[in-house]
Amino acid sequence: xxxxxxxxxxxxxxxxxxxxxxxxxxxxxxxxxxxxxxxxxxxxxxxxxxxxxxxxxxxxxxxxxxxxxxxxxxxxxxxxxxxxxxxxxxxxxxxxxxxxxxxxxxxxxxxxxxxx
Amino acid sequence: xxxxxxxxxxxxxxxxxxxxxxxxxxxxxxxxxxxxxxxxxxxxxxxxxxxxxxxxxxxxxxxxxxxxxxxxxxxxxxxxxxxxxxxxxxxxxxxxxxxxxxxxxxxxxxxxxxxxxxxxxxxxxxxxxxxxxxxxxxxxxxxxxxxxxxxxxxxxxxxxxxxxxxxxxxxxxxxxxxxxxxxxxxxxxxxxxxxxxxxxxxxxxxxxxxxxxxxxxxxxxxxxxxxxxxxxxxxxxxxxxxxxxxxxxxxxxxxxxxxxxxxxxxxxxxxxxxxxxxxxxxxxxxxxxxxxxxxxxxxxxxxxxxxxxxxxxxxxxxxxxxxxxxxxxxxxxxxxxxxxxxxxxxxxxxxxxxxxxxxxxxxxxxxxxxxxxxxxxxxxxxxxxxxxxxxxxxxxxxxxxxxxxxxxxxxxxxxxxxxxxxxxxxxxxxxxxxxxxxxxxxxxxxxxxxxxxxxxxxxxxxxxxxxxxxxxxxxxxxxxxxxxxxxxxxxxxxxxxxxxxxxxxxxxxxxxxxxxxxxxxxxxxxxxxxxxxxxxxxxxxxxxxxxxxxxxxxxxxxxxxxxxxxxxxxxxxxxxxxx
Amino acid sequence: xxxxxxxxxxxxxxxxxxxxxxxxxxxxxxxxxxxxxxxxxxxxxxxxxxxxxxxxxxxxxxxxxxxxxxxxxxxxxxxxxxxxxxxxxxxxxxxxxxxxxxxxxxxxxxxxxxxxxxxxxxxxxxxxxxxxxxxxxxxxxxxxxxxxxxxxxxxxxxxx
Numbered sequence: 084x085x086x087x088x089x090x091x092x093x094x095x096x097x098x099x100x101x102x103x104x105x106x107x108x109x110x111x112x113x114x115x116x117x118x119x120x121x122x123x124x125x126x127x128x129x130x131x132x133x134x135x136x137x138x139x140x141x142x143x144x145x146x147x148x149x150x151x152x153x154x155x156x157x158x159x160x161x162x163x164x165x166x167x168x169x170x171x172x173x174x175x176x177x178x179x180x181x182x183x184x185x186x187x188x189x190x191x192x193x194x195x196x197x198x199x
Numbered sequence: 200x201x202x203x204x205x206x207x208x209x210x211x212x213x214x215x216x217x218x219x220x221x222x223x224x225x226x227x228x229x230x231x232x233x234x235x236x237x238x239x240x241x242x243x244x245x246x247x248x249x250x251x252x253x254x255x256x257x258x259x260x261x262x263x264x265x266x267x268x269x270x271x272x273x274x275x276x277x278x279x280x281x282x283x284x285x286x287x288x289x290x291x292x293x294x295x296x297x298x299x300x301x302x303x304x305x306x307x308x309x310x311x312x313x314x315x316x317x318x319x320x321x322x323x324x325x326x327x328x329x330x331x332x333x334x335x336x337x338x339x340x341x342x343x344x345x346x347x348x349x350x351x352x353x354x355x356x357x358x359x360x361x362x363x364x365x366x367x368x369x370x371x372x373x374x375x376x377x378x379x380x381x382x383x384x385x386x387x388x389x390x391x392x393x394x395x396x397x398x399x400x401x402x403x404x405x406x407x408x409x410x411x412x413x414x415x416x417x418x419x420x421x422x423x424x425x426x427x428x429x430x431x432x433x434x435x436x437x438x439x440x441x442x443x444x445x446x447x448x449x450x451x452x453x454x455x456x457x458x459x460x461x462x463x464x465x466x467x468x469x470x471x472x473x474x475x476x477x478x479x480x481x482x483x484x485x486x487x488x489x490x491x492x493x494x495x496x497x498x499x500x501x502x503x504x505x506x507x508x509x510x511x512x513x514x515x516x517x518x519x520x521x522x523x524x525x526x527x528x529x530x531x532x533x534x535x536x537x538x539x540x541x542x543x544x545x546x547x548x549x550x551x552x553x554x555x556x557x558x559x560x561x562x563x564x565x566x567x568x569x570x571x572x573x574x575x576x577x578x579x580x581x582x583x584x585x586x587x588x589x590x591x592x593x594x595x596x597x598x599x600x601x602x603x604x605x606x607x608x609x610x611x612x613x614x615x616x617x618x619x620x621x622x623x624x625x626x627x628x629x630x631x632x633x634x635x636x637x638x639x640x641x642x643x644x645x646x647x648x649x650x651x652x653x654x655x656x657x658x659x660x661x662x663x664x665x666x667x668x669x670x671x672x673x674x675x676x677x678x679x680x681x682x683x684x685x686x687x688x689x690x691x692x693x694x695x696x697x698x699x700x701x702x703x704x705x706x707x708x709x710x711x712x713x714x715x716x717x718x719x720x721x722x723x724x725x726x727x728x729x730x731x732x733x734x735x736x737x738x739x740x741x742x743x744x745x746x747x748x749x750x751x752x753x754x755x756x757x758x759x760x761x762x763x764x765x766x767x768x769x770x771x772x773x774x775x776x777x778x
Numbered sequence: 779x780x781x782x783x784x785x786x787x788x789x790x791x792x793x794x795x796x797x798x799x800x801x802x803x804x805x806x807x808x809x810x811x812x813x814x815x816x817x818x819x820x821x822x823x824x825x826x827x828x829x830x831x832x833x834x835x836x837x838x839x840x841x842x843x844x845x846x847x848x849x850x851x852x853x854x855x856x857x858x859x860x861x862x863x864x865x866x867x868x869x870x871x872x873x874x875x876x877x878x879x880x881x882x883x884x885x886x887x888x889x890x891x892x893x894x895x896x897x898x899x900x901x902x903x904x905x906x907x908x909x910x911x912x913x914x915x916x917x918x919x920x921x922x923x924x925x926x927x928x929x930x931x932x933x934x935x936x937x938x
Contacts (some may be wrong), residue, residue: 110799111872118868123842125400126862127361127411130368136393138418198419198758337893338858345892352891358857401862404841408813409859430859431814434891449888456816500819519826526823536823537912538816774815 143195154183203286207248211241220291223472223711227289235277235292236302242279242288243307250279250288252599253304255712255723255740256314258294258322260348264729272296273324276725277304278712278740282599282613285620289712294324303329310602313748321346321436331367336429336777338362345437352437361400364413364425368396371415371423394422401430405508405763409773412751412762419758424751431773439737443703444470447734449540454739455775456538457500458493458718460529463542465715468623469724470544472713474706478673482546483624484666488559489532489541490717491655491662495566496525497718497770498648498655505645505767506577509586514573521566528555528562544704545679546672556663563656574649587642591753591765594639602745605720606647607769611639617716629661641768648770678704703732712740719743719770743769743776797930803847803873804926805835810846810870812863815853817880820912829915834922843870848925849902852912854882855895867902875905875929877921880912887911 122129161168161176168175190196203226209216215234220227230238242250255278262272271293279288294301303326305312315326316335323344326332334341338358343350372391394415401411409430415423435454439447451466452459464486471478503518526536531552533539541548577583595611608615616633618626634650636643673679680699681692698705708730714723723740746769754762809831811821824831831837840846843866855863867876878898881887884907886896898904905928908921 114872116868118865119871121869123844123866123869124398125403125411126865127398127400127413128363130363130365130398130413131396133395135395137395140418350892355857355892355894355896358861361858361861401859402812402841402866408818408853409815430856430862431854432856432858432893433815433854433889434893437891438889453816457819459816500822516827519822520828523823523826523828536914537820 140198147190147195151183151187154180201284203281203284203288204247207245208242208288211245211248212238217293220710222709223475225287225289225711227291227710229274229291229293232275232292232294232301235275235290236304236307238290239277239279239304239307248281248286249283250281250286252280252282253308253310253314253602254278254280254287254714254721255602255725255738256304256311256318257725257738257740258318258324258346259727259736259738260322260346261727262348264727264735270295273299273322275301275318275324276738278723278725282615287712299324300327301325302327305329308602309597309600310745310748313744317744320344323347331370333367334429336432338429345434352434352441361411362427364427367425368413368415368423371425375423393417399762406766407504407771407773409777410747410766410771412754414754414759414762416759419760421754421757421759421762424754426747426751428747428773429777432777433774435739435778436737439734441733443699443732444544444706444734445704447737448542449538452538452540453774454722454741454778455497455717455719455743455772457772458497459538460489460493460533460541461497461715461717462722463540464490465713465717465722466724467542467544468715469711469713469726470704470706473709473711473726473728474544474678474704476545476673476675476678478546479670480625481550481667481669482671482673484662485547485551485671486542487624487626487629488659488662488666489529491659492525492529492559494655494718495652496522496529498652499525499570501718501767501770502573502645502648505641505764506573506583508763508767509583511577511583514576517569517573521569524562524566528559531555531558543672543679544706545675550671556666559663560660563659567653567656570649570652578646584642586761586764587645587768588640589638590641590757590761591768592638592640593749593753597749597752598639601749603720603749604742604745605716605718606634606651607644607746608720609633610636610643610647612637617714617721621714623715625662625665626658628665629658631655631657631661641764644768678706705730705732710736714740717742719746719772719775722775739775739778741775741778743771747771747776800930804929806838807834807836807848807875807922807925808838808840808846809836809848809850810841810843810866811839811850811852812866813850813852814855814859815880815882817852817883817912820915820918821850821852821879824915824918829919831919831922834919834926836922843867846870847874849874849876850879851876851883851898852879854887854889855898856893857895858893860895860901863898864901875925876902877906877908877918877925878904879908879918879921881909882911884909 161172205226212228212230215231215238217229217231220229242248258273258275260272261269261274273294275292275294277290292301301324303315305315313335315329316332318324319332320334320336321344337345339362340358341356394417397414397416399406399412399414401409406412411427413425414421435450438450448463448466451462454462499518499522503515507515529539530536532555533541593611595613598608598611604615612635614633614635619633631654634647636647676692676695681695685692686696706728708728710727712723712725714721720742722742725738726734727736729735753765811818813821823829849867849870878884882889883898886894906921906925908918910917
């Protein structure tokens with residue numbers, strides 16, 4: 084099993100940010116001033132601090148998104164190796180998806196998808 | 200419609216009546232300031248008169264007008280409108296310089312809240328009982344009152360830092376705690392201290408560049424919203440006093456700059472009413488055509504920008520393509536695409552070019568598919584409907600109290616259209632409908648505007664069919680420059696030309712209020728002339744100002760993302776809002 | 779504008795590198811439209827399909843100053859708005875340029891009164907002034923092209 088393409092991808096993934104940051108470090112002007120380091124609030128003075136307690140609803144939305152996003156990531160290899168895995172793969176993925184769909188239905192019925 | 204029962208009005212005014220200043224077909228009474236509140240309440244609540252709309256509240260500094268020995272320097276003007284009967288009434292309350300105070304009427308009409316703030320800002324007249332009498336158009340470090348006659352027009356004042364608006368936020372918190380206390384809720388549960396304060400400020404795409412809203416968020420829900428306007432206050436009313444009546448026309452174009460032609464027409468119509476000038480029929484038809492073209496352009500931009508704020512970019516390109524086609528015609532006609540200054544007092548700057556009618560008809564046929572495509576894309580679109588149906592709903596009673604006019608009011612179910620009601624410029628001979636909504640939400644406002652595009656196309660086509668020949672400018676050369684050929688032959692045109700150019704259009708002394716249906720509603724002009732060729736006082740009654748006042752009550756307890764949908768559907772143009 | 783002489787002894791490598799950087803910068807300007815009034819509507823027309831600004835690489839309008847390098851002040855700036863303009867300009871990352879679109883931004887226009895800033899160059903440095911009330915989109919694009927020429931020639935913003 085050749086891991087050479089994987090090595091290329093990892094290499095490129097490491098090289099591109101290094102290149103971009105390096106070029107920026109070398110070539111970009113650097114002139115910080117007080118206003119630049121402040122938060123952007125459309126030019127108005129800043130009231131209050133963003134470092135406060137946020138409503139837990141944001142957390143719920145984020146966690147749900149993360150779960151279903153990772154589910155999608157796990158579906159990708161199956162789509163590539165679809166033929167090789169055959170029926171075994173279908174059943175395995177079916178079980179995986181069924182667990183997650185059950186979770187989705189639960190979340191939906193509980194009302195976690197509504198904002199209020 | 201039946202005429203206003205003046206006897207009844209006089210009866211309600213009673214002993215506080217000072218003088219009758221009716222003129223030019225308006226009804227205007229000067230009343231004593233002490234009785235203002237009583238009279239206004241009576242006029243509003245009277246079952247026959249039903250003056251349920253405060254069209255405008257403004258003031259004037261009469262110190263340079265005769266008589267020289269006047270005791271009362273200022274005069275506060277209340278423009279009332281009876282929505283269901285179509286009657287207008289003006290009450291004038293003289294206010295002395297020594298004690299410039301009047302009782303506030305913000306609880307009678309919600310429209311008075313900001314209007315009184317503006318009078319305070321511009322003139323320094325206090326309104327006792329106003330909840331928040333602060334400057335609204337000038338910045339908070341401004342000293343003085345600019346529209347007073349002794350304030351030098353060119354004396355600018357710098358502003359070092361924006362107002363934090365924390366004082367208004369505190370007031371809102373206090374009001375909220377009071378409400379919670381009265382309803383018996385537990386004060387510890389309010390969560391006021393844990394909310395995030397976000398400034399959606401004057402340079403933000405959602406607020407169209409010049410509106411500022413300080414919101415307090417609890418998650419995604421807006422709990423408190425404090426608006427601030429005045430970031431495009433360019434001093435239109437003060438600049439208007441510096442030159443002749445015709446010099447104001449470019450300033451007027453830049454009021455609602457998206458539909459500049461309509462403002463031009465509205466302004467010169469008001470001046471012509473004051474001066475008693477009659478324009479030829481051809482001029483009236485052309486003015487109707489350009490007003491309706493401006494209306495189509497404005498609705499294209501408004502809806503395009505609104506739908507882009509919701510996330511759908513395609514419609515923006517389609518509607519802007521339609522607008523570009525109209526731009527071509529307008530540029531050919533007036534010489535400039537956007538801020539035209541096409542009209543003049545007494546006529547137009549020049550006649551239509553040859554072939555205008557055919558090109559215009561062809562262009563209207565071309566833009567219809569653009570608009571219908573956009574409507575097809577959004578009308579039954581699930582996402583669009585979820586984002587606009589029920590969002591920003593307002594009842595017609597609230598809208599009337601705020602002084603709403605135009606498509607925003609029509610979307611709440613009130614079929615008020617000054618074109619149908621007043622029938623000026625042959626609008627009563629055109630066959631067109633007035634689209635009316637049901638719920639007053641964003642969806643209705645957007646759909647009403649789309650439908651108005653088609654109605655405007657109908658009007659233009661009818662006007663092009665009926666367009667008569669003949670001169671396009673009035674032949675009353677006392678007010679309108681005579682043709683150049685005549686100047687070289689006779690002495691009288693030469694004298695008229697000289698007087699108009701050197702001293703300005705000699706509009707006789709007097710005052711009047713005139714209204715016109717522009718894109719956003721009723722654009723009114725209250726003009727005072729002293730006969731010297733320059734406007735003495737030029738008040739613009741901007742439709743956006745009264746519409747925007749209701750904005751914060753519409754977004755509170757809604758989601759942050761709905762702010763964009765609601766603001767776009769109100770079509771707030773800062774040039775008109777801040778003047 | 780003609781390119782001035784590079785000076786005797788200017789090294790080939792660095793001038794070519796500077797030329798490459800200028801080429802990259804001028805063809806990928808990210809405008810932040812600080813639009814307030816009528817000129818903003820004309821700017822919308824510039825961004826639209828008829829007068830495509832995308833031909834010159836500047837179609838990515840960003841409303842955050844951190845992500846933009848060209849500030850287009852389109853419209854009248856009043857004294858109330860001036861602190862906002864100053865702050866947003868300061869918050870932009872270098873290198874940054876400013877186009878003053880329209881006469882109101884360039885000099886106050888015909889609003890010579892108590893509330894209008896008589897030209898934004900009183901508070902921020904301006905690179906290109908585009909006259910007009912409002913300038914037609916073609917005129918604005920001419921201004922943009924002149925800015926691109928200026929970026930080529932301007933020795934201010936050289937390597938850090």
